[in-house]
Amino acid sequence: MLAEIITIGDEILIGQIVDTNSAYISKELNKVGVKVYQITSVQDDRTHILQAFEDAKKHADLVIVTGGLGPTKDDITKQTFCDFFEDVLVEDQNVIENVKQLFKKYQLNKPLPANFQQAMVPSKATVLNNLHGTAPGMWMEKDEVVFVSLPGVPYEMKHLLQGEVLPRVVKRFNRPFIYHKTLLTYGLGESAIAERIADWENDLPENIKLAYLPSLGKVRLRLSSSGNNESVLQENIDSRMEVLSEMLSDIAIGYEDETSIVGRIAHILNQKNQTLSLAESCSGGAIAEQITSEAGASSFFLGSIVPYKTELKTHILGVPSSLIEEYTVVSIEVAESMAANCCKLFNTDFAIATTGIAGPTKGDAVDEVGTVCIAIASPRGIVSEKFSFGNDRFRVIKKTINKAFEMLLKEISKN
Amino acid sequence: MLAEIITIGDEILIGQIVDTNSAYISKELNKVGVKVYQITSVQDDRTHILQAFEDAKKHADLVIVTGGLGPTKDDITKQTFCDFFEDVLVEDQNVIENVKQLFKKYQLNKPLPANFQQAMVPSKATVLNNLHGTAPGMWMEKDEVVFVSLPGVPYEMKHLLQGEVLPRVVKRFNRPFIYHKTLLTYGLGESAIAERIADWENDLPENIKLAYLPSLGKVRLRLSSSGNNESVLQENIDSRMEVLSEMLSDIAIGYEDETSIVGRIAHILNQKNQTLSLAESCSGGAIAEQITSEAGASSFFLGSIVPYKTELKTHILGVPSSLIEEYTVVSIEVAESMAANCCKLFNTDFAIATTGIAGPTKGDAVDEVGTVCIAIASPRGIVSEKFSFGNDRFRVIKKTINKAFEMLLKEISKN
Incomplete structure (x- = not known):
């Protein structure tokens, strides 16, 4: 039992968007025992799409196609499905109803003619109702191979895959x-x-x-x-x-899938009923963003301060300006003071502090681009370390995040 | 002149990673007039890789292959290149030197035997020196079609593409x-x-x-x-x-490519010599993260506070607790007070404040999941709005970011 995924859209081939749909679909198919043989991205071009369909049919029992279902002229997937299956488009009353309902639910203006175009579907298709958008999914078969068409919008694709496609796949195919x-x-x-x-x-x-x-x-x-x-x-x-x-x-x-480093940290802090705050200078909010992107963060994460301007480290966090003058702003000493004061300001058990030079320029800093100091304050005291994370801004920030979590986990895991 | 991209790795086909390399390569090829016909992701499987090479050769003048060059056993790209080009692996002294240099530069322990394996390359290949990793790139030709192999690590791939591949592509091919x-x-x-x-x-x-x-x-x-x-x-x-x-x-x-909404905001604020701070509750650091991910943010962005716990809105930001009691924490009134106080705390001209329920559960909130209030404080006063952003945590946060930037841009654009 093999599947292939075909993602359609010039925006993929010119590098304007990163195709995240394929990874999601692959992972979900794997969970029900379906192996993905190949992922192929092709242009909004009729001949090329038809060729990709023919190629996929040679290896796969199931072909999942995303994209090209929008209401605008550059979207040609539906017509190409018709060509491949020797079919014609017919109006589907359920889709018309769905479009009306969606506009009502989201209190939008009256649907435009383009929105009702979405109700034109191949006559042989099983229409998959899209509760979160106007473009329906389609399920069609040719020579024992199932082709499924889904919208390219990730949110709509995910709901259709979970609600309509996977249950049908499980019924239709024997899988290991x-x-x-x-x-x-x-x-x-x-x-x-x-x-x-x-x-x-x-x-x-x-x-x-x-x-x-x-x-x-x-x-x-x-x-x-x-x-x-x-x-x-x-x-x-x-x-x-x-x-x-x-x-x-x-x-x-x-x-993985059971936990992440944030999940691990959350688990331990919740168990011990302890809390965390952040003072992020060079990481600029990225650690807070990663923590709060996971649901349930509010049980242990109380808050964060980004004192991006040096004076704010003194003004809001209370780092002595003499310390900054003596050791410079990117120093172990300043990082430690930031962490200690952060615990006090937010009244938490633990705090992470970061200060460094993310680049690309070092400004008036003494150290090189990529120099980062990280400190962890805990009820036991403060640990800190100085790193050289290279000269690429993106990587400096990412390495800072990963290292900060690694250091924090070590501290909260003691006793 | 057409190119194809082949990305190799089981981790792509099982959905464990999102392939971001293809988008980067496509964009860069487009800039030098090379159109990408197709992107194909295949498994770490010899037969499948060879098949993909044969297929790509039919359409493309240039085939760029990424992945499978690591030092561990699951990496088979190099051997497969040998099979395809009827070649054998030979040791390359330059690569050995490069590995030694890298270990010295990053002050790592002595290179392991596996690291020196990287110096084994196909005898017919033009070796592309990788300054940021141990795996070299390779440039090979068959029947007028050029095949290039690059490491899958994005940072290394990008440097090799820019420094070694694109200059050769520009020399070798006529392009529109x-x-x-x-x-x-x-x-x-x-x-x-x-x-x-x-x-x-x-x-x-x-x-x-x-x-x-x-x-x-x-x-x-x-x-x-x-x-x-x-x-x-x-x-x-x-x-x-x-x-x-x-x-x-x-x-x-x-x-796009000339600016982003953050770039636009940065440009205007820099021009007017004005500054920005943030009080992010439901967006949890994501707005700060987006601002600071762009270089040069420190010229207008002074800092941010994430008062994730309700009490901190009062304790650090100075939002009157009576206001929170009267209107609830997710209200226009509280958002406005957060924004006004944020301007004062950070001493900035503008401030964005967000408060809302990102979900998945509403906790003890009065409003539904997805309710978000955004306020913008400016020298002219405060504007604010209440939104319903649906019940998906990820989307609620993303919509909050986009809407906050949209509202801020409107305010800073007014003389």
Whole structure:
């Protein structure tokens, strides 16, 4: 049982947008035992789309197509489906009703003629009702291969996939079980990990695959396998992962999908009924953003201050200006004072403080671009460290975030 | 002149990572007149990779391959290149030197045997030196089609593409000019825009393509064309864009790649020598993160406070607790007080304040999930508005950011 994903849109091929739909669809298909053989992005071009459909049909039992369903002239997917399936467009009353309902629900003006165009669908299609947008999904079959068309808007695509597509896929196809488990590690490089676990890796059976996924201060280690016996499959991978997790206990923080480093931090702080605040200078709000993007943050995260201008470190956070003069603003001493005062200001048990030069220019700083000091204040005292994170602004910020979480986790995990 | 991009890695096909490399490569190729015909993602599987190479060779003059060059066992791209080009791996002294230099530069431990494996390259390849990682790039040719292999790590890929690949592409191939220009608009939907500009759109010549790219409160409108005369091409598109920009002057903020809404705000504030601070409750640091991710933010952005816990709105920001009791924490009144006090605390000309319920649960709030109040304080006074942004946490935060920037831009644009 193989699937292919085809994403349609010139905006992908000219690099104006990053295609995030494919990753979401692949992950969800894997969960129900469907392996994705290939992902293909093609232009808004009839001939090219038809060619991609023909190619996909050779390998796949299921082809999921996204994009090109908008109400404007550049959207041609529906007509191309008609050509491929030798079909014609007909008006669907349910879609007309849906468009009216959506406009009513969101208190928009009267639907425009272009909005009602969305009700024209191929006559042979099973129409998949889109509760969050005007473009319906479609399910069609040709020579035993199922083609599904979904809108490119991620939110609408996700709801249609979950509500309409996956339940039909599960009914329609026999599928094996696919099982992945990924260990998250922070603080050690890919090659060093590989050397440490070489014996364990060599001992893996043929049908279990190991992959290394390194990125800016963390490495993810994934085991994958598929088969017909779900419990045997899981047991094989789980037992090997337990051994690995034990071997890497100093750098492993848990399993992906079960937790993240923020999730791990949240879990421990909630358990101990402790709280966190942030004083982010060079990370500029990025740590707060990452914490609050996860639901439930308010149980342990009380707040954050971004004293981007140097004077504010003194004025709002109470860092002595003499300290800044003596050690400069990017220093261990200032980071430690920021962290300690942050705990006081927000009345929290823990605080993270960052100060550094994200670049691209160093301004009037003494240190080089990429110099970052991170301090963690805890009931036990303060720890801090100075880093050189290179000269790329984006990477300096990302490395600061990952390192700050790594240092915080270490502190909150003590006792 | 057509290119194809092939990204290799099981992590893409199982949805564990989003492939961002393709978008970057496509955009950069477009800039030098190379059109990308197709993007294909395939597994770490020899047969499948070879098949993808054969398929790409049919359409493309240039095939750019990323991924599968790591030092660990799951990386098989190099060996597969050898199979495709009927070649063998040989040791390259320059790569060995590069690995040594990198370990020295980043003060790492001694290189491991796995790191030196990176020096094994196909004998027929032109080796592209990677200054930021141990895996070199490769440039090979077969039947007049150029194949380039680059590491999957985005930072390394980008540097190799810019420093080694694009200069060679420009020398090796005759290319036309490709020109895109994209107008950014905030505050009006895709269909409504389409209706407003229908006459202008119908009047576009065959060789100029219009695309609509809607997302959460903004719509991007792109004109694209290609040809051999660069100045004619640009003039044709620029003149039409000027008309469009004029027609949409109430919602257009400028051209993509020239500016962003943050860039526009930065430009105006810098020009007027005015400053900004933030009080972000429901947006939780995301607005600050977006502002500080752009270089040069410190010239107008002084700082931000995230009073995530209600008491902090009173304690640090000075919002009267009676106001919160009377109107609830998610109210126009509280948002306005937050904005006014934020200006005072940070001593800025402007402030954005957000308060709302991002969800998924509403806790003890009176309003529904998705209710968000945004206030903008300016030297002229305070404006504010209450919104319903739906029940998806991610979208609520994104819509809050876009709407806050839209409201701020309106205020700072008033003399």
